[in-house]
Amino acid sequence: MTTSAAAPPSLARLLAATPARLAIGRAGPRLRTKTWLALLADHARARDAVTSEVPVSLVRRLGLVEIATRAESRPDYVRVPALGRELGRSALARLRRCRRAPEVQLALTDGLSSAAIVTNGAAVLTALTRELRRRGRRLGTPLFVRNGRVRVQDEIGAVLKPEVFCFIVGERPGLVTAESLSAYVIYRPSQRSAEPDRTVVSNIHRGGIAPAVAARRLADLIEEILRHGASGAALAAARGAAGETTR
Amino acid sequence: MRLTARVHGRSYRFASVREVLARANEPKSGDALAGIGARSHLERAAAKRVLAELTLEDLRAHPVVPLDDDEVSRVIDAGIEERTYREIRGWSVGELRDWLLDDATAPEAIRATSRGLTAEMAAAVAKLCSNLDLVYGARKMPVRTQARTTVGLPGRLSSRLQPNHPADDPLGITAAIYEGLAYGAGDALIGINPCIDTVENVVALLRLTADVIERWRIPTQNCVLAHVTTQMRALEAGAPMDILFQSLAGTEAGNTSFGITVTMLDEARAMIHERGTLRAPHRMYFETGQGSELSAGAHGGADQMTLEARCYGLARRYDPFLVNTVVGFIGPEYLADGRQIVRAGLEDHFMGKLLGVPLGADACYTNHADADQNDCDTLATMLAVAGCNYFMGVPAGDDVMLSYQCTSYHDGATLRQLLGLRPAPEFEEWLTGLGLMQDGRLTARAGDPAVFTA
Numbered sequence: 001m002t003t004s005a006a007a008p009p010s011l012a013r014l015l016a017a018t019p020a021r022l023a024i025g026r027a028g029p030r031l032r033t034k035t036w037l038a039l040l041a042d043h044a045r046a047r048d049a050v051t052s053e054v055p056v057s058l059v060r061r062l063g064l065v066e067i068a069t070r071a072e073s074r075p076d077y078v079r080v081p082a083l084g085r086e087l088g089r090s091a092l093a094r095l096r097r098c099r100r101a102p103e104v105q106l107a108l109t110d111g112l113s114s115a116a117i118v119t120n121g122a123a124v125l126t127a128l129t130r131e132l133r134r135r136g137r138r139l140g141t142p143l144f145v146r147n148g149r150v151r152v153q154d155e156i157g158a159v160l161k162p163e164v165f166c167f168i169v170g171e172r173p174g175l176v177t178a179e180s181l182s183a184y185v186i187y188r189p190s191q192r193s194a195e196p197d198r199t200v201v202s203n204i205h206r207g208g209i210a211p212a213v214a215a216r217r218l219a220d221l222i223e224e225i226l227r228h229g230a231s232g233a234a235l236a237a238a239r240g241a242a243g244e245t246t247r
Numbered sequence: 248m249r250l251t252a253r254v255h256g257r258s259y260r261f262a263s264v265r266e267v268l269a270r271a272n273e274p275k276s277g278d279a280l281a282g283i284g285a286r287s288h289l290e291r292a293a294a295k296r297v298l299a300e301l302t303l304e305d306l307r308a309h310p311v312v313p314l315d316d317d318e319v320s321r322v323i324d325a326g327i328e329e330r331t332y333r334e335i336r337g338w339s340v341g342e343l344r345d346w347l348l349d350d351a352t353a354p355e356a357i358r359a360t361s362r363g364l365t366a367e368m369a370a371a372v373a374k375l376c377s378n379l380d381l382v383y384g385a386r387k388m389p390v391r392t393q394a395r396t397t398v399g400l401p402g403r404l405s406s407r408l409q410p411n412h413p414a415d416d417p418l419g420i421t422a423a424i425y426e427g428l429a430y431g432a433g434d435a436l437i438g439i440n441p442c443i444d445t446v447e448n449v450v451a452l453l454r455l456t457a458d459v460i461e462r463w464r465i466p467t468q469n470c471v472l473a474h475v476t477t478q479m480r481a482l483e484a485g486a487p488m489d490i491l492f493q494s495l496a497g498t499e500a501g502n503t504s505f506g507i508t509v510t511m512l513d514e515a516r517a518m519i520h521e522r523g524t525l526r527a528p529h530r531m532y533f534e535t536g537q538g539s540e541l542s543a544g545a546h547g548g549a550d551q552m553t554l555e556a557r558c559y560g561l562a563r564r565y566d567p568f569l570v571n572t573v574v575g576f577i578g579p580e581y582l583a584d585g586r587q588i589v590r591a592g593l594e595d596h597f598m599g600k601l602l603g604v605p606l607g608a609d610a611c612y613t614n615h616a617d618a619d620q621n622d623c624d625t626l627a628t629m630l631a632v633a634g635c636n637y638f639m640g641v642p643a644g645d646d647v648m649l650s651y652q653c654t655s656y657h658d659g660a661t662l663r664q665l666l667g668l669r670p671a672p673e674f675e676e677w678l679t680g681l682g683l684m685q686d687g688r689l690t691a692r693a694g695d696p697a698v699f700t701a
Contacts, residue, residue, distance in 0.1 A: 009418055011425075011700040018412055018419025021643035022426045026694045029660040035643055039620070042645075043652070046614035078579050078615050079276055112615050173614045174650025176413075 019176050039175065046173035049115035050078065054144070062122055064108065064144040065098060067091035067156075071147035078112075084149035087156070095159045102140030104132055104222055105162035109148030111182075113170030119179040120211050124168055124204060127215030135223065150184050150198070157189025164222050164231070165189050171202065180205040183218055187231040196233040199225070248305045252293040259293035264301065264309035268367065269550035270294035271374045273590050277538045277551045277581035284550070298371055299341035306367045307336070311549035311557075317499045318509050323366050323560035331363030340371045347372065347384050347601075354387050361388075361603040366497070366560035369598040370553040381593040382633040388600035389634055392529040392568045394489065395466045396434050396671035398636050399605050404668035405637035406659040407569070407607070408433035408467075411648035415442045417455050423642055424459055425696040430656035431663070431684060432640030434674035435569055435607065436490060436532065438470040442648055449473045450486040457487035457524070463699065466673035468525055468568075470532055475507060475515050482522045490568055491519040492532045497557030500545035509561075516565050529568035534609075535559070536573040537591050538581025551581060552591070556598040563604055569637065570604045572596070574626070575612040576651055585622025588612060592626045596635055607637035611653035620644065620652060627654050631662040638662075660689055 015022050024035045031039070051074050059066050068088040071077035077084050087095075106128065108121045125142065132139060140162055145152060153167040164187055171180040182202040186193060199221060204214040225231045228238040250261045261267045269283040271294035278284030285291035307327070310320045338346070346352055373381060391399040398405045410423030420439060427433050437456050441448055449471045456469035468489035471478065475493040482488055493512065496502045502509075519530045535558040537551040546554060555572070562570050572595035575588040582588045592608055599606030610626040612618035627638055644655035662668065669675050669687040678684035683693045692698065 008700065009421075011422075011697050014418050014422035014425070014696075014700065017416050018422050019647045020410075020412070020419065020423050021645055022422050023696055024643060026430075026657060026660075029657055029664050029689065031643060031655070031657050039643060039645065043614065043619060050615045079583060080280060081580055172650060174647070175614075175645045175652065176647050176650070178614075 042175040045115070046175060046178045049113040049170070049173040049178035050074070052114045054110050054114045054117050054146070058118060058122070059144045062125060062142070062144070064142050065094055066144045066146060067094050068146040069148050069152055074147065077147040081149060084147050085151040087152060092159065095156065098141035098143070098160060101161045103138040103163045103226070105140035105157070105160055105165040106168070107143035107145055107156065107165070108168045109145040109152070109170070111148065111170035112172040113178055113180070115173070116170035116179045116181045116205065120181055120205055121168060123211035124181060124215055127212050128166070128218055131215055131219035132222065135219065137222070153184060153186065154189050154191055154193045157186070157193070158191050163188060164225050166218060166222060177205050177207055180208060183214070185218065185221055185225060185231055187225050187229060197231060199231045199235055249300060250297055252296040254289055254293045254296060257289060259290055261294065261297060264305060265311045265549055267294050267297050267301070268311060268370060268374070268553050271298045272550050272552050275537070275551060275581065275587055275591070276579060276583035277541050280580055281541050281546060283548060295375060299339060299375055301340055301371065302336065303338050303340070303343065303364070303368050304336040306340070306371055307332070307365050310365065310367055311553050312498055312547045319497060319499055319502070319557055319561050322509055322564055323557060326560070326564060327365060328362040331360060335360060335363050340368070340375060343368070343372050344375045347387070348380065352387070354389060357388050357601070358603065361601060364602060366556035366602065367553060369559070369601045370556040372601070373594045373598050374552070376597065378590065378593050378629070381597040382629055385597040385600045385633040390600055390603055390605040390636070392605045394468045394525055394527045394529055394568050396468075396673045398435050398569070398671055400672070401634065402668060403671055404631055404635070404659070404663050404666075405435035405607070405671050406432040406640040407436040407438050407637055409438060409440070409639045409641050409646065411440050411641075411646055413442060413648045415448060415452065417451070420452070420455065421459065422696065424456070425699040426642060427640050427656050428463075428465070429683060429694050429696050429698050430640070430660050431670055431678055431689060431693065432656045432659050433465070433467050434671040435637040436468055436470055438472055438490070438492070438532070440472045440649060444473045444477055446477055446480040446484060449477055449481040450484050453481060453486040453488050464677070466677050472534075475511065479515055479518055482518055487524045488519065489523060489525040490530055490532045491515055491523070492534070494534045494539070495558045495561055496539050496543065496545065497554030497561070498540050498545050498547055500547065501540040501543050501554070504543035504545055512565065529566055531565045531567040532569045533558070533562045533567050534571055534573050535595070536577050537595065538577040541581065542577065552594055555595055556602065559599045559602045559604045559606075563602055567605065569607055570599060571607040571609055571637070572599070573609040573611065575616060575618060575623075576609065578613055579616040582616065584617035585612070585619065585625070588616070588618055588622060589626045589629070593629060593633070596630055596633055605636050608635055609639045609653050611639070611651055613651045623652065623654060624658070627658055627662060631666055631668065664688060
């Protein structure tokens with residue numbers, strides 16, 4: 001807190017403390033052309049992040065097995081959330097060919113931002129895979145879930161039965177960034193899992209938690225979950241009981 | 248009570264009043280998601296026809312959630328003024344619509360009738376209205392409230408300054424407040440959505456806003472939109488709080504999902520009146536929005552518009568200073584596109600005003616909805632014409648904490664100048680004293696945050 005003797009912070013210092021669009025002037029009472037065009041471009045980027053598809057070529061390059069939910073298009077996915085929470089017809093057959101009961105299962109899904117997967121997904125997945133291998137963890141077959149929502153993690157988990165499942169999801173885009181990811185990490189997921197069972201690391205993008213930093217943080221988190229045999233609220237309780245500080 | 252209609256040679260039969268209300272709704276993706284919307288255009292037209300013939304008594308006798316099952320239903324029913332209700336119970340919904348729009352019906356008459364209406368009645372009549380009906384009707388229903396400023400006076404348009412920050416940084420928030428004030432925003436409220444919902448943080452943000460208000464002697468009030476229980480702990484810790492906030496749902500089950508009950512809200516009201524810093528009759532602020540009940544699996548088969556009206560029926564119990572519908576925030580599962588968001592915003596404002604609640608609006612949209620700033624402009628302009636009490640004011644309309652877009656500081660100023668509307672009188676005087684406003688119009692000096700740092 002500033003004391004009464006200290007000079008109040010300068011306008012420049014105040015403005016530097018926020019990403020909000022301030023000191024932007026006006027054309028009459030309206031936004032100036034420059035501001036308006038910047039907003040339009042940022043909104044266009046956010047809309048494209050929602051409506052576009054993650055290219056199959058990227059999925060192949062990353063060596064991911066692709067499965068789909070019941071949402072067969074981006075518009076269906078956006079309008080009917082339940083479709084994105086359940087696996088599609090061909091998904092089970094593909095999952096049966098994947099490694100069973102790994103220590104750690106990794107998967108990416110487009111969620112509400114394909115752009116987040118395209119821009120940051122590969123970097124997080126590659127770095128996280130390297131971190132986990134270095135620690136000698138047995139990994140499952142990495143997956144890409146097309147048109148997925150967080151809860152489909154439970155159905156996949158019930159089939160593959162990993163100890164820990166880290167699901168990396170494209171976040172609803174904003175104007176400041178359209179390329180943010182969240183990771184939902186859960187211990188022994190099943191159809192009975194609920195939201196409090198997940199530990200979430202969000203804001204993963206170049207202007208937030210950078211992909212390489214996020215990968216290390218997630219690897220540490222996965223180790224912790226394996227050590228405690230718990231995630232989400234149960235992990236927080238276990239940390240408390242062990243006298244550890246919450247990250 | 249007749250639940251059948253024949254339209255263009257086809258007969259329609261509805262199972263209940265609740266079903267008629269749902270099928271009579273204008274198209275909404277949320278009603279389709281719940282499987283309760285009209286299955287054809289003709290079915291919608293038939294449902295509207297049945298609804299127009301139902302009496303107000305029919306609607307009171309058949310709330311969309313039974314009284315025995317739901318405390319929101321009980322609160323609304325118990326709040327009805329029986330004498331007023333007895334005078335109008337025989338009216339059909341169609342007659343109520345014609346009466347509201349009639350040139351011979353004065354605003355005072357509507358206000359006097361308001362306390363005889365349940366939420367279902369307000370929703371029913373709005374379902375028979377076109378967008379322009381909703382604008383014209385609402386204009387006849389001003390609702391004025393009083394804190395340090397007077398909000399809702401005819402010819403006035405206020406704004407909630409919403410200086411959110413992705414990490415609750417005090418300097419960044421201060422910057423956004425100064426910019427907003429320089430555009431004449433903030434006469435309804437300086438209200439922050441906190442990123443961190445802890446007592447310590449809520450206390451810090453309340454102190455920050457109270458300090459700005461005191462230093463510049465601003466006739467306005469502060470609020471931090473944390474959960475009601477967090478705010479109560481902040482009050483107990485001695486935080487300088489003017490207005491207490493909570494989100495509402497239109498069913499008891501919906502409110503359970505928000506972690507609130509009527510008893511809890513009653514306690515919160517008692518506490519803000521006892522420990523709050525404001526000395527004024529109205530000290531609470533509620534936010535609502537179509538679809539929140541369905542989102543929580545708590546809609547009980549009722550349509551989202553009727554449930555929204557029930558939020559206002561519940562809000563009425565607390566004589567709030569501000570209520571607003573965060574109409575486009577919930578997402579495309581409930582309101583798919585700009586057309587549905589505009590429609591819902593106009594419905595919400597009309598229903599709220601009809602029930603006597605001081606409705607403002609967060610005309611807004613998320614980036615996964617098929618909507619853009621043009622839709623936001625359209626809705627805000629129509630609502631300003633309709634006499635909406637206030638809008639949000641956000642830097643360039645881009646909320647960098649909640650990642651959605653709504654009305655900007657510029658939009659508030661534009662709508663005032665366009666329609667000859669002025670800020671709340673106390674606030675206008677303050678702006679004039681600072682040289683930011685002259686005769687109700689912004690001066691050349693306005694819009695520069697350096698006014699507050701020079």
